[in-house]
Amino acid sequence: ARSDEGGWTGVNERTFIAVKPDGVQRRLLGEIVRRFEKRGFKLVAVKLVKASEELLREHYWQLRNKPFYSTLISYMSSGPVVAMVWQGLDVVKTARKMLGETNPADSLPGTIRGDFCVEVGKNVIHGSDSVESAQKEIALWFRQSELHRWESSTKTWIY
Numbered sequence: 001a002r003s004d005e006g007g008w009t010g011v012n013e014r015t016f017i018a019v020k021p022d023g024v025q026r027r028l029l030g031e032i033v034r035r036f037e038k039r040g041f042k043l044v045a046v047k048l049v050k051a052s053e054e055l056l057r058e059h060y061w062q063l064r065n066k067p068f069y070s071t072l073i074s075y076m077s078s079g080p081v082v083a084m085v086w087q088g089l090d091v092v093k094t095a096r097k098m099l100g101e102t103n104p105a106d107s108l109p110g111t112i113r114g115d116f117c118v119e120v121g122k123n124v125i126h127g128s129d130s131v132e133s134a135q136k137e138i139a140l141w142f143r144q145s146e147l148h149r150w151e152s153s154t155k156t157w158i159y
């Protein structure tokens with residue numbers, strides 16, 4: 001694995017996760033963090049942020065022509081979000097499975113969306129959809145100095 005410029009692979013793979021404003025309001029942060037910790041992933045960055053529309057427009061630029069785009073931007077700027085970076089083997093794909101489908105109605109019980117929400121416009125959590133998007137999103141939401149390197153004491157029991 002290369003170091004801090006991105007290109008993290010294997011056990012150093014990283015993903016960007018955000019607990020959306022409804023997730024924060026509904027006190028789901030602890031439960032969500034708990035699931036990632038217990039799965040065996042390592043938290044490398046976390047902060048509570050009121051995202052600017054500029055940041056959100058950049059984050060969701062691929063959806064700019066969708067009918068729900070403006071609703072999505074106002075939803076995401078309606079309150080603070082908890083932005084996080086989690087690290088571990090296959091974390092991008094595994095996190096997406098833990099989240100469930102975009103539409104909570106399609107999300108199985110046991111997933112975050114399948115357990116905690118019902119409506120696509122209030123689906124409580126974001127997770128990067130590929131390693132490439134993860135790298136872009138991490139760079140967009142975090143400064144390099146906010147990404148922490150630390151040795152996990154449980155590492156040899158997880159890998």
Ligand code: UDP
Binds near residue numbers: 072103125
């Ligand atoms: N979204 C929505 N209506 C839709 C599809 C998506 O409000 O019909 C919102 C929803 O909050 C979703 C976000 O837009 O999480 C981004 O959509 P995307 O297709 O990237 O889904 P995700 O990767 O978040 O599952």
